[in-house]
Amino acid sequence: MIPPMARALVRNTPTLAPIPHRGIISVTGPHALxxxxxxxxSTIPSDSNRHFFSAFLHAQGRVLYDVFVYANPSPDGRRGHLIEFDSRSSEAPPLLSMLKRYVLRSKVKISDVSDQYDVWAAWGSDIEKSWENERHWTVARSGAAEPVWDADANWPWGTDSLKIRDRRGVGLGYRLLVRRGDRPQESSTHDTQSSEAYTLHRFLHGVPEGVTDIVPTQAFPMDSNLDIMGGLDFRKGCYVGQELTVRTYHTGVVRKRIFPVVVHHPDHGIDDVKASSHHSFPAGLDIRPNVIHAPGDNTGTRARPRGTGKLLTTLQGVGLALLRLEHVDAFEHGELKLTFESEDADASKTLWGVTPWRPSWWPRLINEDEDH
Structure with a gap:
Protein backbone atom coordinates (compact mmCIF):
# COMPACT_ATOMS: atom_id res chain seq x y z
CA MET A 1 0.00 0.00 0.00
CA ILE A 2 1.12 3.57 -0.65
CA PRO A 3 2.54 5.06 2.60
CA PRO A 4 0.35 7.82 4.11
CA MET A 5 2.85 10.56 3.23
CA ALA A 6 3.09 9.48 -0.40
CA ARG A 7 -0.69 9.05 -0.56
CA ALA A 8 -1.04 12.80 -0.12
CA LEU A 9 0.72 13.25 -3.49
CA VAL A 10 -1.82 11.15 -5.41
CA ARG A 11 -4.03 13.10 -7.83
CA ASN A 12 -7.52 11.57 -7.94
CA THR A 13 -9.15 14.18 -10.17
CA PRO A 14 -9.12 13.89 -13.98
CA THR A 15 -5.61 14.94 -15.00
CA LEU A 16 -3.81 15.43 -18.29
CA ALA A 17 -0.04 15.84 -18.72
CA PRO A 18 2.47 15.81 -21.60
CA ILE A 19 5.17 13.14 -21.65
CA PRO A 20 8.54 14.47 -22.87
CA HIS A 21 11.47 12.71 -24.57
CA ARG A 22 9.30 10.31 -26.56
CA GLY A 23 10.05 9.29 -30.13
CA ILE A 24 7.68 7.66 -32.62
CA ILE A 25 8.67 5.20 -35.36
CA SER A 26 6.27 4.02 -38.04
CA VAL A 27 6.41 0.41 -39.28
CA THR A 28 4.22 -0.46 -42.26
CA GLY A 29 4.13 -3.00 -45.07
CA PRO A 30 2.92 -6.52 -45.90
CA HIS A 31 5.43 -8.14 -43.53
CA ALA A 32 5.03 -5.69 -40.63
CA LEU A 33 3.36 -8.30 -38.38
CA SER A 42 5.52 -10.00 -26.52
CA THR A 43 3.26 -11.59 -29.11
CA ILE A 44 1.89 -9.27 -31.79
CA PRO A 45 -1.93 -9.48 -31.71
CA SER A 46 -3.45 -10.81 -34.91
CA ASP A 47 -6.14 -8.13 -34.92
CA SER A 48 -4.73 -5.11 -36.76
CA ASN A 49 -6.53 -2.65 -34.43
CA ARG A 50 -5.02 -3.86 -31.14
CA HIS A 51 -2.35 -1.90 -29.25
CA PHE A 52 0.14 -3.45 -26.81
CA PHE A 53 3.12 -2.88 -24.52
CA SER A 54 6.44 -4.63 -25.14
CA ALA A 55 10.23 -4.32 -25.19
CA PHE A 56 13.26 -4.77 -27.42
CA LEU A 57 16.05 -6.88 -25.89
CA HIS A 58 19.57 -7.54 -27.06
CA ALA A 59 20.91 -11.04 -27.76
CA GLN A 60 22.02 -11.51 -24.13
CA GLY A 61 18.50 -10.82 -22.89
CA ARG A 62 18.96 -7.33 -21.43
CA VAL A 63 16.58 -4.49 -22.17
CA LEU A 64 17.28 -1.94 -24.90
CA TYR A 65 13.89 -0.20 -25.06
CA ASP A 66 10.52 -0.52 -23.32
CA VAL A 67 7.87 0.51 -25.85
CA PHE A 68 4.20 1.09 -26.51
CA VAL A 69 3.03 -0.13 -29.89
CA TYR A 70 -0.06 1.55 -31.34
CA ALA A 71 -1.98 -0.21 -34.07
CA ASN A 72 -2.19 2.24 -36.95
CA PRO A 73 -3.71 0.54 -40.02
CA SER A 74 -3.84 2.50 -43.24
CA PRO A 75 -7.19 3.74 -44.61
CA ASP A 76 -7.33 0.71 -46.91
CA GLY A 77 -6.87 -1.64 -43.94
CA ARG A 78 -3.21 -2.53 -44.41
CA ARG A 79 -1.20 -3.36 -41.30
CA GLY A 80 0.71 -0.55 -39.63
CA HIS A 81 2.20 0.26 -36.22
CA LEU A 82 3.54 3.30 -34.37
CA ILE A 83 6.24 2.50 -31.81
CA GLU A 84 6.55 4.94 -28.91
CA PHE A 85 9.93 4.87 -27.11
CA ASP A 86 12.27 6.93 -24.94
CA SER A 87 14.30 8.96 -27.45
CA ARG A 88 17.00 10.15 -25.04
CA SER A 89 20.57 9.10 -25.78
CA SER A 90 21.70 5.94 -24.02
CA GLU A 91 23.95 2.91 -24.37
CA ALA A 92 21.32 1.31 -26.63
CA PRO A 93 21.77 1.63 -30.40
CA PRO A 94 19.40 4.21 -31.95
CA LEU A 95 16.10 2.40 -32.42
CA LEU A 96 15.54 3.47 -36.03
CA SER A 97 18.92 2.18 -37.24
CA MET A 98 18.54 -0.99 -35.15
CA LEU A 99 15.18 -1.80 -36.74
CA LYS A 100 16.55 -1.18 -40.22
CA ARG A 101 19.31 -3.70 -39.59
CA TYR A 102 16.65 -6.36 -38.97
CA VAL A 103 14.73 -5.69 -42.18
CA LEU A 104 16.80 -7.93 -44.50
CA ARG A 105 14.29 -9.06 -47.15
CA SER A 106 11.13 -8.22 -45.21
CA LYS A 107 8.67 -6.01 -47.06
CA VAL A 108 8.41 -3.27 -44.46
CA LYS A 109 8.86 0.47 -44.44
CA ILE A 110 10.37 2.06 -41.34
CA SER A 111 10.47 5.80 -40.75
CA ASP A 112 10.88 8.26 -37.88
CA VAL A 113 7.66 10.27 -37.46
CA SER A 114 8.49 11.85 -34.09
CA ASP A 115 7.98 15.33 -35.53
CA GLN A 116 4.33 14.49 -36.24
CA TYR A 117 3.17 13.56 -32.73
CA ASP A 118 3.11 14.65 -29.11
CA VAL A 119 2.56 12.08 -26.34
CA TRP A 120 0.16 12.75 -23.46
CA ALA A 121 -1.09 10.83 -20.43
CA ALA A 122 -4.58 11.07 -18.94
CA TRP A 123 -5.81 9.55 -15.69
CA GLY A 124 -8.33 9.90 -12.87
CA SER A 125 -11.56 9.80 -14.89
CA ASP A 126 -14.48 7.38 -14.57
CA ILE A 127 -13.81 5.95 -18.04
CA GLU A 128 -10.86 3.96 -16.67
CA LYS A 129 -13.09 2.05 -14.25
CA SER A 130 -14.63 0.21 -17.20
CA TRP A 131 -11.41 -1.73 -17.83
CA GLU A 132 -9.77 -1.82 -14.37
CA ASN A 133 -10.65 -5.00 -12.50
CA GLU A 134 -8.97 -7.42 -10.12
CA ARG A 135 -5.72 -8.75 -11.55
CA HIS A 136 -5.08 -12.47 -11.94
CA TRP A 137 -1.62 -13.92 -12.36
CA THR A 138 0.45 -16.85 -13.49
CA VAL A 139 3.52 -17.01 -11.24
CA ALA A 140 6.49 -19.26 -12.05
CA ARG A 141 8.78 -20.90 -9.50
CA SER A 142 11.45 -18.43 -10.56
CA GLY A 143 9.33 -15.56 -9.27
CA ALA A 144 8.43 -14.27 -12.73
CA ALA A 145 4.77 -13.27 -12.98
CA GLU A 146 2.40 -12.66 -15.88
CA PRO A 147 -1.01 -10.99 -15.84
CA VAL A 148 -3.84 -13.23 -17.01
CA TRP A 149 -6.31 -11.05 -18.87
CA ASP A 150 -10.03 -11.80 -18.74
CA ALA A 151 -10.88 -13.64 -21.94
CA ASP A 152 -14.43 -12.28 -21.83
CA ALA A 153 -13.32 -8.65 -21.55
CA ASN A 154 -12.19 -6.33 -24.31
CA TRP A 155 -8.58 -6.34 -25.45
CA PRO A 156 -6.71 -5.06 -22.34
CA TRP A 157 -4.65 -2.37 -24.09
CA GLY A 158 -7.58 -1.03 -26.11
CA THR A 159 -8.32 -0.51 -29.80
CA ASP A 160 -9.25 3.19 -30.01
CA SER A 161 -7.21 5.05 -32.60
CA LEU A 162 -3.96 6.53 -31.19
CA LYS A 163 -5.11 5.85 -27.59
CA ILE A 164 -3.65 3.02 -25.52
CA ARG A 165 -4.87 1.86 -22.12
CA ASP A 166 -1.88 1.86 -19.79
CA ARG A 167 -2.29 -1.55 -18.17
CA ARG A 168 1.27 -1.69 -16.79
CA GLY A 169 -0.30 -0.96 -13.42
CA VAL A 170 -3.71 -0.36 -11.90
CA GLY A 171 -4.84 3.27 -12.03
CA LEU A 172 -2.33 4.58 -14.58
CA GLY A 173 -4.98 5.74 -17.05
CA TYR A 174 -4.18 5.89 -20.75
CA ARG A 175 -1.75 7.43 -23.23
CA LEU A 176 -2.53 9.50 -26.31
CA LEU A 177 -0.73 10.27 -29.53
CA VAL A 178 -1.80 13.75 -30.63
CA ARG A 179 -0.78 15.57 -33.78
CA ARG A 180 2.15 17.87 -33.00
CA GLY A 181 0.94 21.18 -31.64
CA ASP A 182 -2.68 20.09 -31.14
CA ARG A 183 -4.39 19.85 -27.76
CA PRO A 184 -5.90 16.53 -26.66
CA GLN A 185 -9.69 16.36 -26.62
CA GLU A 186 -9.40 15.62 -22.88
CA SER A 187 -8.07 19.14 -22.22
CA SER A 188 -11.70 20.34 -21.93
CA THR A 189 -12.53 17.87 -19.14
CA HIS A 190 -9.18 17.29 -17.40
CA ASP A 191 -6.89 19.48 -15.33
CA THR A 192 -3.74 20.02 -17.40
CA GLN A 193 -0.54 19.57 -15.40
CA SER A 194 3.19 19.49 -16.13
CA SER A 195 5.13 16.42 -17.20
CA GLU A 196 6.40 16.11 -13.62
CA ALA A 197 2.85 15.34 -12.51
CA TYR A 198 2.86 12.31 -14.81
CA THR A 199 6.29 11.20 -13.55
CA LEU A 200 5.08 11.45 -9.96
CA HIS A 201 1.87 9.58 -10.86
CA ARG A 202 3.96 6.79 -12.38
CA PHE A 203 6.29 6.58 -9.36
CA LEU A 204 3.36 6.32 -6.94
CA HIS A 205 2.03 3.36 -8.93
CA GLY A 206 5.44 1.66 -8.97
CA VAL A 207 5.91 1.73 -12.73
CA PRO A 208 9.38 2.22 -14.29
CA GLU A 209 9.74 3.73 -17.74
CA GLY A 210 12.52 4.76 -20.10
CA VAL A 211 16.28 4.88 -20.01
CA THR A 212 16.72 6.16 -16.42
CA ASP A 213 14.54 3.53 -14.75
CA ILE A 214 15.21 0.63 -17.13
CA VAL A 215 18.87 1.17 -17.93
CA PRO A 216 19.60 0.04 -21.51
CA THR A 217 22.05 -2.89 -21.95
CA GLN A 218 22.13 -3.36 -18.14
CA ALA A 219 18.56 -4.06 -16.98
CA PHE A 220 17.10 -7.55 -17.05
CA PRO A 221 13.42 -7.76 -18.07
CA MET A 222 12.05 -9.37 -14.90
CA ASP A 223 14.20 -7.22 -12.60
CA SER A 224 12.55 -4.24 -14.30
CA ASN A 225 9.02 -5.69 -13.80
CA LEU A 226 8.36 -6.04 -17.53
CA ASP A 227 6.70 -9.38 -16.77
CA ILE A 228 4.35 -7.89 -14.16
CA MET A 229 3.62 -4.97 -16.50
CA GLY A 230 2.52 -7.30 -19.31
CA GLY A 231 5.48 -6.75 -21.64
CA LEU A 232 6.80 -10.34 -21.84
CA ASP A 233 5.43 -13.49 -23.42
CA PHE A 234 7.27 -16.61 -22.25
CA ARG A 235 5.50 -18.92 -24.70
CA LYS A 236 5.89 -17.20 -28.07
CA GLY A 237 8.36 -18.31 -30.72
CA CYS A 238 11.89 -17.09 -31.15
CA TYR A 239 12.71 -13.41 -30.74
CA VAL A 240 15.89 -11.51 -29.95
CA GLY A 241 16.84 -12.15 -26.30
CA GLN A 242 14.32 -14.95 -25.86
CA GLU A 243 16.71 -17.73 -24.84
CA LEU A 244 17.99 -16.20 -21.60
CA THR A 245 14.59 -14.70 -20.73
CA VAL A 246 12.76 -18.02 -21.03
CA ARG A 247 15.56 -19.91 -19.29
CA THR A 248 15.33 -17.55 -16.31
CA TYR A 249 11.54 -18.00 -16.26
CA HIS A 250 11.77 -21.80 -16.11
CA THR A 251 15.00 -22.54 -14.23
CA GLY A 252 16.36 -19.29 -12.79
CA VAL A 253 15.45 -17.04 -9.88
CA VAL A 254 14.31 -13.42 -10.00
CA ARG A 255 16.38 -11.85 -7.23
CA LYS A 256 15.64 -8.14 -7.78
CA ARG A 257 12.69 -5.92 -8.56
CA ILE A 258 12.07 -2.22 -9.07
CA PHE A 259 10.10 -0.89 -6.09
CA PRO A 260 8.49 2.48 -5.40
CA VAL A 261 10.27 4.14 -2.50
CA VAL A 262 10.11 7.09 -0.12
CA VAL A 263 13.37 8.93 0.64
CA HIS A 264 13.62 10.42 4.14
CA HIS A 265 15.89 11.18 7.09
CA PRO A 266 17.28 7.78 8.17
CA ASP A 267 16.34 8.22 11.84
CA HIS A 268 13.01 10.02 11.49
CA GLY A 269 11.18 7.65 9.15
CA ILE A 270 8.91 8.47 6.26
CA ASP A 271 7.01 11.17 8.18
CA ASP A 272 10.11 13.35 7.72
CA VAL A 273 10.06 13.08 3.93
CA LYS A 274 9.87 16.86 3.51
CA ALA A 275 13.60 16.98 4.17
CA SER A 276 14.23 15.08 0.94
CA SER A 277 11.46 16.54 -1.23
CA HIS A 278 13.58 19.53 -2.25
CA HIS A 279 16.70 17.49 -3.02
CA SER A 280 17.71 16.14 -6.40
CA PHE A 281 19.46 12.79 -6.25
CA PRO A 282 21.49 11.40 -9.17
CA ALA A 283 20.48 8.03 -10.55
CA GLY A 284 22.59 5.01 -9.73
CA LEU A 285 23.46 5.72 -6.08
CA ASP A 286 24.09 2.54 -4.09
CA ILE A 287 21.41 1.64 -1.52
CA ARG A 288 23.05 -0.32 1.27
CA PRO A 289 21.39 -2.71 3.73
CA ASN A 290 22.21 -2.08 7.38
CA VAL A 291 21.47 -4.70 10.03
CA ILE A 292 19.24 -3.56 12.91
CA HIS A 293 20.48 -5.15 16.13
CA ALA A 294 17.98 -6.00 18.83
CA PRO A 295 18.16 -3.99 22.09
CA GLY A 296 20.91 -5.36 24.30
CA ASP A 297 22.55 -7.22 21.41
CA ASN A 298 26.19 -6.19 21.62
CA THR A 299 27.62 -9.19 19.84
CA GLY A 300 27.59 -7.67 16.36
CA THR A 301 27.84 -11.18 14.96
CA ARG A 302 25.23 -10.85 12.26
CA ALA A 303 26.91 -10.50 8.90
CA ARG A 304 25.98 -7.62 6.67
CA PRO A 305 23.70 -8.82 3.86
CA ARG A 306 25.34 -9.20 0.49
CA GLY A 307 24.79 -6.86 -2.42
CA THR A 308 23.34 -3.38 -2.76
CA GLY A 309 20.38 -1.77 -4.49
CA LYS A 310 20.31 1.18 -6.87
CA LEU A 311 18.39 4.42 -6.59
CA LEU A 312 16.89 5.12 -10.00
CA THR A 313 14.81 8.30 -10.17
CA THR A 314 13.24 10.53 -7.51
CA LEU A 315 10.81 13.45 -7.41
CA GLN A 316 9.34 15.24 -4.38
CA GLY A 317 10.77 12.66 -2.00
CA VAL A 318 9.42 9.56 -3.77
CA GLY A 319 10.87 7.51 -6.58
CA LEU A 320 11.92 4.11 -7.83
CA ALA A 321 14.78 1.84 -6.78
CA LEU A 322 16.13 -1.51 -7.94
CA LEU A 323 16.29 -3.62 -4.76
CA ARG A 324 17.15 -7.19 -3.85
CA LEU A 325 14.03 -9.06 -2.76
CA GLU A 326 15.84 -10.48 0.27
CA HIS A 327 16.63 -6.93 1.43
CA VAL A 328 13.03 -5.79 1.05
CA ASP A 329 11.78 -8.85 2.92
CA ALA A 330 14.26 -8.23 5.78
CA PHE A 331 13.30 -4.53 5.83
CA GLU A 332 9.61 -5.43 6.14
CA HIS A 333 10.45 -7.73 9.07
CA GLY A 334 12.33 -4.95 10.85
CA GLU A 335 15.73 -6.60 10.40
CA LEU A 336 17.32 -4.05 8.06
CA LYS A 337 17.46 -0.37 7.28
CA LEU A 338 18.12 0.76 3.72
CA THR A 339 20.26 3.88 3.26
CA PHE A 340 22.32 5.76 0.68
CA GLU A 341 24.73 8.67 0.75
CA SER A 342 24.47 11.74 -1.46
CA GLU A 343 26.97 14.54 -1.96
CA ASP A 344 25.81 18.06 -1.12
CA ALA A 345 26.84 21.24 -2.93
CA ASP A 346 29.68 21.77 -0.44
CA ALA A 347 30.99 18.23 -1.14
CA SER A 348 29.81 16.97 2.27
CA LYS A 349 28.00 13.65 2.51
CA THR A 350 24.42 13.24 3.74
CA LEU A 351 22.88 9.92 4.71
CA TRP A 352 19.30 9.22 3.61
CA GLY A 353 16.88 6.43 4.44
CA VAL A 354 14.81 4.50 1.90
CA THR A 355 11.41 2.93 2.58
CA PRO A 356 10.09 0.66 -0.22
CA TRP A 357 6.52 -0.53 -0.56
CA ARG A 358 4.74 -3.13 -2.65
CA PRO A 359 1.92 -1.80 -4.87
CA SER A 360 -1.36 -3.31 -3.75
CA TRP A 361 -2.07 -4.71 -7.22
CA TRP A 362 1.18 -6.72 -7.41
CA PRO A 363 0.98 -10.52 -7.38
CA ARG A 364 2.18 -12.48 -4.40
CA LEU A 365 5.64 -13.50 -5.62
CA ILE A 366 6.61 -17.09 -4.86
CA ASN A 367 10.17 -16.35 -3.78
CA GLU A 368 9.63 -13.04 -2.00
CA ASP A 369 9.92 -14.57 1.46
CA GLU A 370 12.75 -16.98 0.66
CA ASP A 371 16.46 -16.57 1.21
CA HIS A 372 18.30 -15.86 -2.02
Missing part, protein backbone atom coordinates in the same frame (compact mmCIF):
# COMPACT_ATOMS: atom_id res chain seq x y z
CA UNK A 34 6.01 -11.01 -38.83
CA UNK A 35 8.83 -8.49 -38.75
CA UNK A 36 7.89 -7.06 -35.35
CA UNK A 37 6.90 -10.43 -33.91
CA UNK A 38 10.46 -11.66 -34.41
CA UNK A 39 12.11 -8.85 -32.44
CA UNK A 40 9.76 -7.75 -29.63
CA UNK A 41 9.30 -9.58 -26.33
Missing amino acids: DFLNGIVS
